[in-house]
Amino acid sequence: MTSLTGRCMCGAVTWTYAGEITRNLVCHCADCQRATSSPFTAFLGMRPEHLTWTGDIRHYESSPDTLRGFCPSCGSRLYFRSGKWPAEIHVHAATMTDPADYRPDAQVVMRSRAKWLDRLPSIPAHDGFQQKPSGGAPA
Template identity: 35%
Template sequence: MGEISGRCLCGEVRYVARTEPKWTALCHCESCRRSASAPVVAWMGFAPEDVAWSGERKFYRSSEIATRGFCPTCGTQMSFESTRWPGEIHLYGVSRDDPENYVPQLHCHHGEHLEWLNVVDDLPRHERTAGE
C-alpha cells in the first residue's frame, strides 16, 4: 500500500494520503460541474486523518451541507467535505502527482450528466450516489 500525493496548480498546497482511496467516482452533479467549470469531476474519498496537508487551504461553504477547500494563491480546488458523508474528505482525482494512476470505479449523479458528453466505458452509472 503506497502513498498518494498531489498538489494545486502553483504547488503551494500539497497533500499526502497514507492509504488507497476508500472509493473513486466520476461525478456529474451540477454543483461539482459548476464549482470546477468542468463537465465531470473525478473524486476519491479518504478518512480525513489519513490525509496530511502542507500549505494553507482556504474554505468556501458551497451549500448548507458542504465545504470546499482551495488554494488561496492559484484558486485550485483541493477538497470537499459534507455532513452527508461524515468522516470522509473527498479529493480531486486528477490533482494527484500521478493522475494517470487514478482509476474511477463508477459514475455518480449520472442523472444530471450533460447530454453532449458521451463517456464511453463499462463503469456502473448511478442516477444519484452509489446505493441510491
Template identity: 30%
Template structure:
C-alpha cells in the same frame, strides 16, 4: 494495499499527502460540482479524512449548508469536497494528484445532472498540446517549452 500519494494545486502553494487505500474514483455530475469546478463533472477519490496530511493548508469554501471544499485562493485549483459534519470520507480531486493516471472511475454520482453528450468522446479528434502550433508559439514567446 495502502499507498501514500502526493498532490496539490497548480501554483504549488497548497500541497498534500494522502494514504490511498485503492485506486477507485468516481465522477460527480451534480450541479454543485459542475459549478465548483467549472466542468461537466468533478472526478474524485474518496480518502478517509485521517489519511490526508495537508502539507500547506488549503483555503476552504462553504459551498452549501452541508459541505465545504478545499481550494487554493492563489491559483483557483479545486482540491476536493468534505461534508461539514465530517461524516464519511473526504474527497480529493483526481486531477490534483501528482500522478492521476492510476485512478479508474467506477461510478457516476449526481446522475440527475449528467450531460450525456460528454460521456463518450472516443470518436472526437485528439490534439496533443505540444503539437498545437498556437499553443507552442505562445510558450516559445515566453522562452519556455510546453509543459507536460
C-alpha cells in the same frame, strides 16, 4: 493501504495520504459542475485522519455543512467535504502527483451528466490545440 501525493497547480498546497481509498468516482452533479467549471469531477474518497496537508487552504461553504477547499494562490480546487460523509474527504483526482494513475470505478448522479459528452468519441481529437486556419487576411 495506498500511498498517494498531490498538489495544487502552483505547488503552494500539497497533500500526502497513506490509507484506505473509500471511493474512486466521477460525479456528474450540477454542484460539482459549477464548482469546478467542468462537466464532471473525479474524486478519491479518503479518511481525513490519514491525509496531511501543507500550505494555506481556503474554504467555500457551497451548501450547509459542505465545504470545498481551494488554494488561495492559484485557485485550484482541492477537495469536497460534507457532513453527509463525516468519515471521508473527497480529494480531486486531478491534484494527484500523477493524475494518469487514477482509475475511477463508478459514475454518480448520471441524471445531470452533460449530454454533449456522448459526442466526444465521434469528434476530431488532437494532441495539442488546433492550429490556426491557413490563408486568409493577415492580422
